[in-house]
Amino acid sequence: MRQYEVTFIVDPVLSDEEIKSTLKTYQDMLSREGGEIVHTEEMGLRQLAYPINRRNSGVYYCVEFKLESPSFIDKLELSLRRDERVMRFLTTSLDKYGVKYNDDKRKGLIGKKKDKDKDSQKDQPKAKSDSGKPKTNEKEAVKKVVAAKQELEAVKETDDKDVQEEE
Amino acid sequence: MASRDDIKFLSNPTIGQRRDKYCRFKRFGIKYIDYKDPDFLLQFVNEQGKLLPRRITGNSLKYQRKVATAVKRARHLAMLPYVTDQLK
Numbered sequence: 001m002r003q004y005e006v007t008f009i010v011d012p013v014l015s016d017e018e019i020k021s022t023l024k025t026y027q028d029m030l031s032r033e034g035g036e037i038v039h040t041e042e043m044g045l046r047q048l049a050y051p052i053n054r055r056n057s058g059v060y061y062c063v064e065f066k067l068e069s070p071s072f073i074d075k076l077e078l079s080l081r082r083d084e085r086v087m088r089f090l091t092t093s094l095d096k097y098g099v100k101y102n103d104d105k106r107k108g109l110i111g112k113k114k115d116k117d118k119d120s121q122k123d124q125p126k127a128k129s130d131s132g133k134p135k136t137n138e139k140e141a142v143k144k145v146v147a148a149k150q151e152l153e154a155v156k157e158t159d160d161k162d163v164q165e166e167e
Numbered sequence: 168m169a170s171r172d173d174i175k176f177l178s179n180p181t182i183g184q185r186r187d188k189y190c191r192f193k194r195f196g197i198k199y200i201d202y203k204d205p206d207f208l209l210q211f212v213n214e215q216g217k218l219l220p221r222r223i224t225g226n227s228l229k230y231q232r233k234v235a236t237a238v239k240r241a242r243h244l245a246m247l248p249y250v251t252d253q254l255k
Contacts, residue, residue, distance in 0.1 A: 007203065007244060043203070048245035058245070062203065090202075090244055097198035105201075 003038065003066050003099050004073065008080060008089035009058035012045055022085045023061050029079065030065050033072045038064040039106060052087050064094075064102060188225030192233075200233045202240035205247050212238060214254045216247060 006026070010019050023040070030037055043060035052058070067073070073091060080089045094102070104110050191197070201207070211219050211226075211234050218238055221231045241247040248254065 009244065046246075049205075049242075049248040049251075050245055052245055060244075088244060090240060092202075092240070095199070101199040101201060 001066055001068055002070065003064065003094045004091060005062060005064045005094055005098070005102075006076065006080075006089060006091045007060065007062045009048075009052070009060055009087045011053075011085050011087055012055065012057050012059050014085060018085065019059050022083070023063075025083075026063065026076070026080070029076065030063070030072075033075070034068060035072065036066040038066060039102070040064070055087065058087055190225055190227040190230055192230040193227055197230075200230070200237040202237040202244070203246065205241055208234070208238050208241055208247060209255070212247065212254065214252070216242075216249065216251045216254050 008026075010022050012019075014022075023042075027037060027040065041062040041064075043062060045057055045059050047057050048055065077089070077091060080086050092098075101110070192200075211224055213219055218235055221228070224231070224234075226234060238247060242249050
């Protein structure tokens with residue numbers, strides 16, 4: 001059982017339905033062939049670094065999946081190649097670090113500050129301490145929200161009073 | 168008595184000192200380099216989009232190879248350009 005990752009760029013000129021059905025075809029194809037889809041990341045519309053087929057942007061999708069036998073990869077790539085909706089694709093097999101990285105990325109451990117977060121992904125204790133910090137931040141955020149709401153209510157009350165006085 | 172802080176130099180003593188190079192992947196324990204993260208990979212290319220040599224980035228050979236494959240994959244997916252000017 002190995003884990004793979006296929007990233008492909010869909011033509012942005014197509015309608016939203018067609019773009020989504022493109023993703024669906026490959027998801028269905030994978031599950032039909034005994035693949036287990038781990039995660040699908042929709043990276044959305046992005047600017048391309050250089051034009052492909054005279055397009056300057058593309059819709060990026062990344063499907064992570066597990067497969068028992070690698071023979072299906074050839075079939076998948078062939079159908080991707082034949083598909084006119086897909087502008088570009090890349091299939092990679094993930095090593096254990098890649099699997100872990102994607103796992104951590106989904107949990108949100110990576111992605112704020114490049115170096116610090118990436119070093120926290122491997123060192124478990126650090127990761128725990130890091131994951132502890134956002135919680136306190138959340139609490140603070142909640143407090144702020146509550147305070148803001150109270151202020152708003154206070155303002156409303158004063159407004160109401162003003163209205164009443166005017167009446 | 169003059170403490171160490173009071174000593175003033177006529178010229179900046181740090182000029183001419185070489186900063187130690189190190190491999191950031193080894194130091195920070197980064198094991199996987201994501202090819203879908205162009206902002207991170209931008210640190211390893213010059214403004215023409217070419218890969219920077221190891222003598223400048225200080226990467227160890229193992230991770231320089233991984234950086235190279237990641238940059239090449241990112242180029243294939245149009246996340247980084249193959250050729251350009253004034254990338255940074």
